[in-house]
Amino acid sequence: MADFQSLDIRRRSASTEVPPNIREATQIAKLIDVSRCIGCKACQAACMEWNDLREEEVGSFNGSYDNPADLSPATWTLMRFTEWEDPQGNLEWLIRKDGCMHCGDPGCLKACPSPGAIVQYQNGIVDFISENCIGCGYCIKGCPFNIPRLSQADQKVYKCTLCSDRVAVGQEPACAKACPTGAIAFGTKHDMTEWAGERIEDLKSRGFDQAGLYDPPGVGGTHVMYVLHHADKPSIYAGLPNDPHISRLVQAWKGVMKPIAMAGLAFTAVVGFVHWMVAGPNEVHPEDEAKGRDVLDRQDT
Amino acid sequence: MRQPPGTLARYTTAARINHWVTAACLILLALSGMALFHPSLFFLTALFGGGADTRAIHPWFGSVLLVSFALLFVRFVRHNLWERDDTRWMVAIRSVLANDEEHAPEVGRYNAGQKLVFWGMTVLILVLFASGLVIWDTYFFGATTIAQKRIAQLAHSLAAVAIIGVWIVHVYAALWVRGTVPAMTRGVVSAGWSWRHHRKWLRESAQRR
Numbered sequence: 001m002a003d004f005q006s007l008d009i010r011r012r013s014a015s016t017e018v019p020p021n022i023r024e025a026t027q028i029a030k031l032i033d034v035s036r037c038i039g040c041k042a043c044q045a046a047c048m049e050w051n052d053l054r055e056e057e058v059g060s061f062n063g064s065y066d067n068p069a070d071l072s073p074a075t076w077t078l079m080r081f082t083e084w085e086d087p088q089g090n091l092e093w094l095i096r097k098d099g100c101m102h103c104g105d106p107g108c109l110k111a112c113p114s115p116g117a118i119v120q121y122q123n124g125i126v127d128f129i130s131e132n133c134i135g136c137g138y139c140i141k142g143c144p145f146n147i148p149r150l151s152q153a154d155q156k157v158y159k160c161t162l163c164s165d166r167v168a169v170g171q172e173p174a175c176a177k178a179c180p181t182g183a184i185a186f187g188t189k190h191d192m193t194e195w196a197g198e199r200i201e202d203l204k205s206r207g208f209d210q211a212g213l214y215d216p217p218g219v220g221g222t223h224v225m226y227v228l229h230h231a232d233k234p235s236i237y238a239g240l241p242n243d244p245h246i247s248r249l250v251q252a253w254k255g256v257m258k259p260i261a262m263a264g265l266a267f268t269a270v271v272g273f274v275h276w277m278v279a280g281p282n283e284v285h286p287e288d289e290a291k292g293r294d295v296l297d298r299q300d301t
Numbered sequence: 302m303r304q305p306p307g308t309l310a311r312y313t314t315a316a317r318i319n320h321w322v323t324a325a326c327l328i329l330l331a332l333s334g335m336a337l338f339h340p341s342l343f344f345l346t347a348l349f350g351g352g353a354d355t356r357a358i359h360p361w362f363g364s365v366l367l368v369s370f371a372l373l374f375v376r377f378v379r380h381n382l383w384e385r386d387d388t389r390w391m392v393a394i395r396s397v398l399a400n401d402e403e404h405a406p407e408v409g410r411y412n413a414g415q416k417l418v419f420w421g422m423t424v425l426i427l428v429l430f431a432s433g434l435v436i437w438d439t440y441f442f443g444a445t446t447i448a449q450k451r452i453a454q455l456a457h458s459l460a461a462v463a464i465i466g467v468w469i470v471h472v473y474a475a476l477w478v479r480g481t482v483p484a485m486t487r488g489v490v491s492a493g494w495s496w497r498h499h500r501k502w503l504r505e506s507a508q509r510r
Contacts, residue, residue, distance in 0.1 A: 015340060114352045115340060134355070135438075135439070136337060136438070137438035140447060141451050150438055249455045268469045281477055283400075284491060292496030295504060
């Protein structure tokens with residue numbers, strides 16, 4: 001396998017220094033072909049196994065095949081099952097493997113206040129460096145896909161690492177390794193896009209006119225991509241966002257507001273200093289003192 | 302308490318302690334909050350034992366501030382009700398800023414600027430506390446949606462910047478108007494200071510003696 005340079009950093013949270021970028025890095029991607037997924041949850045098991053994660057409690061049945069019911073600090077990937085009726089009234093069982101999308105423009109990283117708690121490697125993996133995580137939960141607000149989860153055990157936030165540790169040594173992610181149907185493929189983003197093209201062509205030939213690749217440009221593309229048989233409506237796949245963006249509220253807070261707020265406060269202080277230079281202190285004069293005492297004395301006598 | 306001759310009691314000991322507890326909280330909140338607001342100020346987390354401890358303690362400072370400020374509010378609210386003269390005083394703000402208060406209406410216990418600081422602090426502290434609860438994820442993560450948290454997060458940071466601005470005005474005014482600081486440290490002001498800045502209050506206080 002190619003050297004995916006997973007230790008070179010492209011972006012680092014809350015940091016102004018420019019990371020080294022003279023090396024060309026191959027962009028990687030995981031391609032999840034929803035049409036080939038059989039919902040066996042081998043990927044979930046492999047993820048727990050490789051990352052040494054166990055849910056603390058056995059959950060309860062909530063009327064769906066989703067198990068556990070949601071992503072959590074110990075569940076970094078999750079099969080989400082949707083029973084969908086197409087316009088002709090046919091039932092389709094849509095199964096989507098949910099987890100971090102590894103955005104080209106990561107909202108979590110943008111929101112993070114702790115230097116180096118979230119990094120984006122040159123190969124595209126977005127990784128949480130947990131020792132730097134302060135548990136503020138800002139990444140949760142920054143994420144357009146509702147992925148990071150705050151742990152009550154250690155007040156740190158966790159999510160899929162795209163097995164950055166495996167990728168760094170030339171291995172594919174554990175979920176891709178475990179998938180028995182080849183629904184999860186891993187390689188360069190270029191290769192995965194090409195492979196997705198073949199799959200889409202095949203799906204179209206089988207009557208899925210709207211088959212397509214999910215690589216949303218609103219978040220700078222993603223390093224986890226889906227082949228969807230209904231790419232015209234991603235939201236039917238258990239709420240996959242149709243056109244994900246970093247929330248404008250988060251962008252305002254982490255974008256324009258930072259310099260404007262700092263400049264505004266500095267300006268306020270400078271105005272005070274200039275006022276001091278121009279008008280000077282407002283001193284109590286001896287005649288004020290005399291008149292003031294006069295008022296007091298009149299009352300005393 | 303015996304007053305030195307020519308001085309007036311402005312703040313009781315309890316009021317002064319109440320004020321400085323609030324002030325300490327506000328400063329600690331500003332330092333820990335700014336640390337998490339701007340990456341260039343993240344180094345301030347070192348004052349609180351690192352990033353995680355800063356994140357953990359910040360809302361507790363806020364909780365103490367809320368209680369402390371509520372007591373200040375009860376103490377001072379009746380002196381801070383807006384009156385017609387306050388509007389006239391604001392109209393004459395230019396001459397006040399030029400250290401000429403003779404052209405502004407006589408002032409009671411608080412002038413219009415002080416009242417605005419009082420109400421600004423009140424409103425902003427309420428906004429900060431309410432929005433702060435929404436983003437206090439350690440305890441209340443499940444209570445609100447992420448969409449609501451995003452609104453709260455922006456509101457919290459905007460209100461925080463505003464209150465630091467109000468605080469700068471408050472501190473500068475106390476330094477600019479000489480003789481003001483002892484009111485809050487020793488609790489007394491001179492007769493001259495009262496004549497110059499709070500003439501109506503001086504007359505009322507003198508009558509009450």
